[in-house]
Amino acid sequence: MDLSLSTRTVGDRTVVEVGGEIDVYTAPKLREQLVELVNDGNFHLVVDMEGVDFLDSTGLGVLVGGLKRVRAHEGSLRLVCNQERILKIFRITGLTKVFPIHTSVEEAVAATD
Amino acid sequence: MATVELRFSALPEHVRTARLVAAAVARRAGVDEAVLDEVRLAVGEACTRAVGLHQSGGVTAPVRVLLTEEEKQFSIEVGDEVPHAASHGVPGEDGAAVEEPEPEEDEMGLAVISGLVDDVEVSADEHGGVIRMSWPTASATVLP
DSSP states (O other), X not given: OOEEEEEEEETTEEEEEEEEEESTTTHXXXXXXXXXXXXXXXXXXXEEEEEXXXXXXXXXHHHHHHHHHHHTTTOEEEEEOOOHHHXXXXXXXXXGGTSOEESSHHHHHHXXX | OOSEEEEEOSOGGXXXXXXXXXXXXXXXXXXXXXXXXXXXXXXXXXXXXXXXXXXXXXXXXXXXXXXXXXSSEEEEEEEOOOOOOTTSSSTTTTSOXXXXXXXXXXXXXXXXXXXXXXXXXXXXXXXXXXXXXXXXXXXXXXXX
């Protein structure tokens, strides 16, 4: 399965809906998308991971890179994820302390801090 | 001899194939369904790391994956053919131009593996590196 990406705007947030597998082969596509969004002036991102079937450290690296980019513009990057197998990877790597992780897009969009 | 042996060109697009094959053989070997996600992720991380090492080291040899069904466990070996300075400290430390890929990503991959797999061993010598991992199979665990 490949990676699918779609974006939409909700208020001042940009929601990136990710589906499929994020690995060493597909992660560059996600990186490009995040870089493009930030270059276009979208600094408050919500990455919806509910459709993600697989995530590895390459994918984590891309998300961390995205976070660094938005923070350079005083922006934010929030994740939406309820899948235990994906959350586990964030826990193992200690990234649950780095990313705000929400249970729904609505919650992430409404969050201020 | 390995139950299934896989060799693939060191390209990112083949890592998924290695994950699928490893998970299929692990399932057949009796690895618990709940653990298959971990097997898939761990073998993917190990292969990703090997691909990165081959690419940055200009090594044209394939990455090899050995999947072995044993009596009470299922083991996976992922080997690269990138020479590592054997027990002489950090590669490149002595000024030799040993190119390592994005050290942070490399470490994150290993961090994921060691966080996931209880039985894991990482070794490297002048011929290359090997990551060995194993999981118990159904025959070794008592089902409720």
